[in-house]
Amino acid sequence: MADLTLRVNGSDQKVSVAPETPLLWVLRDTLELTGTKFGCGAGLCGACTVHVDGNPIRSCSTPVSQVAGKNVTTIEGLGANGLGVLGQALQQAWIAEEVPQCGYCQTGQIMSAAALLAKTPNPTDEQITQAMNGNLCRCGTYERIRKAIHRAAGNGAAGNSSARNGGAQ
Amino acid sequence: MSPLSRREFVAGVAAAGAGLVIGFYLPRKGASHADVFSPNAYLRITPDNKVTIVVARSEMGQGVRTALPMILAEELEADWKQIEIEQAGASTLFGDQTTGGSASIRTTWDPMRKAGAAAREMLISAAALTWNVPRSACAAESGHIKHAASNRSLSYGDLVGKAATLPIPTDVPLKQSKDYKIVGQRLPRVDSPAKVKGEATFGIDYRLPGMKFALLSRSPVIGGKVSSFDDNDSKKIAGVRYVGKIGDSAVVVVADSVWGAMEGRRVLNVTWDDGPNKDLNTAAVVASLKQGASKKSASLYLAGDPTKAAGHHISAEYELPFMAHAPMEPGNCTAYYQGTKCELWAPTQVPQDCRDSVATAVGLDPDLVKVNVTLMGGGFGRRLEHDYAVEAALVSKAISAPVKVIWTREDDMRFSTYRPASLHQLSATLDGAGFPVGLTHRIIAPSISGQKGQPTPGNVDPDLPDEAGPVYGIPNYSLEYVMTETPVPLGWMRSVYALQAAFALESFVDELAAAAGKDPLQYRLKLLEKDQDLPYFSTTWKTARMRGVLQLAAARAGWGKPLPPGHYRGVACFGCFASYMAEVVEITMENDQPRVHRVVAVVDCGQVINPSILEQQIQGGIVYGLGNALRAEITIEKGRVVQGNFDDYAPLRMEETPVVEVYAVPSSDVPTGIGEPSVPPVAPALCNAIFAATKRRIRALPILS
Numbered sequence: 001m002a003d004l005t006l007r008v009n010g011s012d013q014k015v016s017v018a019p020e021t022p023l024l025w026v027l028r029d030t031l032e033l034t035g036t037k038f039g040c041g042a043g044l045c046g047a048c049t050v051h052v053d054g055n056p057i058r059s060c061s062t063p064v065s066q067v068a069g070k071n072v073t074t075i076e077g078l079g080a081n082g083l084g085v086l087g088q089a090l091q092q093a094w095i096a097e098e099v100p101q102c103g104y105c106q107t108g109q110i111m112s113a114a115a116l117l118a119k120t121p122n123p124t125d126e127q128i129t130q131a132m133n134g135n136l137c138r139c140g141t142y143e144r145i146r147k148a149i150h151r152a153a154g155n156g157a158a159g160n161s162s163a164r165n166g167g168a169q
Numbered sequence: 170m171s172p173l174s175r176r177e178f179v180a181g182v183a184a185a186g187a188g189l190v191i192g193f194y195l196p197r198k199g200a201s202h203a204d205v206f207s208p209n210a211y212l213r214i215t216p217d218n219k220v221t222i223v224v225a226r227s228e229m230g231q232g233v234r235t236a237l238p239m240i241l242a243e244e245l246e247a248d249w250k251q252i253e254i255e256q257a258g259a260s261t262l263f264g265d266q267t268t269g270g271s272a273s274i275r276t277t278w279d280p281m282r283k284a285g286a287a288a289r290e291m292l293i294s295a296a297a298l299t300w301n302v303p304r305s306a307c308a309a310e311s312g313h314i315k316h317a318a319s320n321r322s323l324s325y326g327d328l329v330g331k332a333a334t335l336p337i338p339t340d341v342p343l344k345q346s347k348d349y350k351i352v353g354q355r356l357p358r359v360d361s362p363a364k365v366k367g368e369a370t371f372g373i374d375y376r377l378p379g380m381k382f383a384l385l386s387r388s389p390v391i392g393g394k395v396s397s398f399d400d401n402d403s404k405k406i407a408g409v410r411y412v413g414k415i416g417d418s419a420v421v422v423v424a425d426s427v428w429g430a431m432e433g434r435r436v437l438n439v440t441w442d443d444g445p446n447k448d449l450n451t452a453a454v455v456a457s458l459k460q461g462a463s464k465k466s467a468s469l470y471l472a473g474d475p476t477k478a479a480g481h482h483i484s485a486e487y488e489l490p491f492m493a494h495a496p497m498e499p500g501n502c503t504a505y506y507q508g509t510k511c512e513l514w515a516p517t518q519v520p521q522d523c524r525d526s527v528a529t530a531v532g533l534d535p536d537l538v539k540v541n542v543t544l545m546g547g548g549f550g551r552r553l554e555h556d557y558a559v560e561a562a563l564v565s566k567a568i569s570a571p572v573k574v575i576w577t578r579e580d581d582m583r584f585s586t587y588r589p590a591s592l593h594q595l596s597a598t599l600d601g602a603g604f605p606v607g608l609t610h611r612i613i614a615p616s617i618s619g620q621k622g623q624p625t626p627g628n629v630d631p632d633l634p635d636e637a638g639p640v641y642g643i644p645n646y647s648l649e650y651v652m653t654e655t656p657v658p659l660g661w662m663r664s665v666y667a668l669q670a671a672f673a674l675e676s677f678v679d680e681l682a683a684a685a686g687k688d689p690l691q692y693r694l695k696l697l698e699k700d701q702d703l704p705y706f707s708t709t710w711k712t713a714r715m716r717g718v719l720q721l722a723a724a725r726a727g728w729g730k731p732l733p734p735g736h737y738r739g740v741a742c743f744g745c746f747a748s749y750m751a752e753v754v755e756i757t758m759e760n761d762q763p764r765v766h767r768v769v770a771v772v773d774c775g776q777v778i779n780p781s782i783l784e785q786q787i788q789g790g791i792v793y794g795l796g797n798a799l800r801a802e803i804t805i806e807k808g809r810v811v812q813g814n815f816d817d818y819a820p821l822r823m824e825e826t827p828v829v830e831v832y833a834v835p836s837s838d839v840p841t842g843i844g845e846p847s848v849p850p851v852a853p854a855l856c857n858a859i860f861a862a863t864k865r866r867i868r869a870l871p872i873l874s
Binding site for chain 2: 025028040042045074091101102104137
């Protein structure tokens, strides 16, 4: 066991856990921040995505000892901290585009989208695909996610998706 | 009712249409109280003008917590803004609460409408009595009863006390669809705000004070049992509290945290008795299907006599593999066994089965088992099983503490219940113009219900009436089923047998069109040219409605219009869960693999409750179906499921996802299924597009195997 201090959503949290414990389980079980989801445990689905110093990481495969002293942002803190305006814009866009079905993967999706928009305020469809391709959704909400990201970016939702198909209509 | 007969019952009811009144004539709860008006178990109105609608189906993403209350609110003439939603747990008040078979709307349409209408009529009566005016002079509108002549108005909350004293009417007028104000509207889903903020509580998120976490080690070989185990290393892991056998075929590791339980299980040493399936492999499963092909079949549908049809013969075989549901939220359940009672918090499609199975497993009367239904991170049929609930209850009983059992992704993939593998033999006799005068479709597949020991009257799997039917009015047409057996655990996966039946039939019809040198759309339309009723079990399929969806899909997709170079289209149609569906898939081929650019989907599902949720369901079903078609395959080696995670069982990702355009045929007919009907046409439409592009016919899924 190790005593670690994590900075989660802007406040310091002292935890006493095995240092190899994945960050995911410290967030969920120790800090009871359950908005970050367990999907695969192997960095394959993105449901556990959080930000560490602004970068999206898979918390299921990141030992907690690696993030000690770093800034961790989870979905619970997304709408409040440095990314507050962006986080809220994404959450509103997600609702406006009726993205969630079961909703289980969507917190991870939104964290990946927030990391994208923080660095690329007006992403192209290709940039969105590249940033979001690691996040699985079994309800098949991908095209709505794309529209929601465009909406949050202020690009407007219309037109982008069909344009991607070379005007197939 | 036993678990499977319950689903059978749902299928039967759904096929029978909307005649069901279950859940309507219900005991009132507290109706005599002056502070609550509750004329039935679906509804409570309180003096603060709050209208609480109880949802007796499980929310797994398909929107029931929004759509079902809309139906009741419509008849109630409620103001949607005053509605609060309450999730029912396992109950005796609502009839069958199974969420499956695309049946939630179908089976609650009548009870929810009547529940709302009865309350509305009682509120009108209450207002008329209050004002001492004729009932006929009063009208319900937006959460109020109004008396136009005197310009008076009372809110529903104001009328609670009086309404609660009135008799419940048994025969209430229902609204006409032209007067709908809520049904048919794109109302936002009630569950979205919590879901985007990480505040929604899924099963895996539910917490109890003092709760432990548990993982089970299960026999890697199907049907194997625990021989012995050594827990010395497990108990050295920090936080591991208990290791013990659960039933014959699992060992549980209980810890203070999920990670502790994972680590404890990782170092657990179990010796397994592999049992009779240790040499089972996929080839043997396929061989058993081929052997089954020679057996006598049961007739599902017969028109004329295909064996006597004369003309040119053509035949083909199609094969489909086992598939896994793989919902994003892995299996889990929280249980607290306390000697004389047991409570569960379960992400489940079958709360009543969980209650009954847990009661048996822990030795309690079902009345002493309480099942709360949590949100589900996807279901797709996987949560029609109650294995997680039974495990959680047994573990809680073993440790005398509240516990959450969690499955890992690998557990979910390897210890699932799988869509049955199947073989399809199609043969047709063609007339001089190349159209079938006879067609035989033999479905050879193990029965899900049969494997679970449920009744299969006439050797017909009870799901087939809702999931495989005649599509075309071919004069000599036989649809047959041969029930086989397999040791591989079987379950109902989104669209169940319809995916298989549609892949085979709609690929074969495409082959027939190609053999006749005809356009595949025009060929289908010709087969649907005449208005015919095709009776199938308790459903009647109508060629006119199938023709309608096909024509609209063709129009929206621009069928026949030129495409960009390298683009090709395929079409397929199918009916299941009482709905009609047609899809046009547009692809290019890249490195000999299809890239899907666009799917146009048209459904005729009767009255649409919420177009926005309908579009979500169809888009999602098509993405799910594409994943099924392209890569979904569970294989068995040495008795073990080979696939384990999203690397070797890879769902569709964003880069592969097409634009999906959804259209619903305007209709005020009784609503029919929407969660599953979009899945079956995807695979054949895609394979038909691949044929258009390459002249290569795909007769086995997955496409990219």
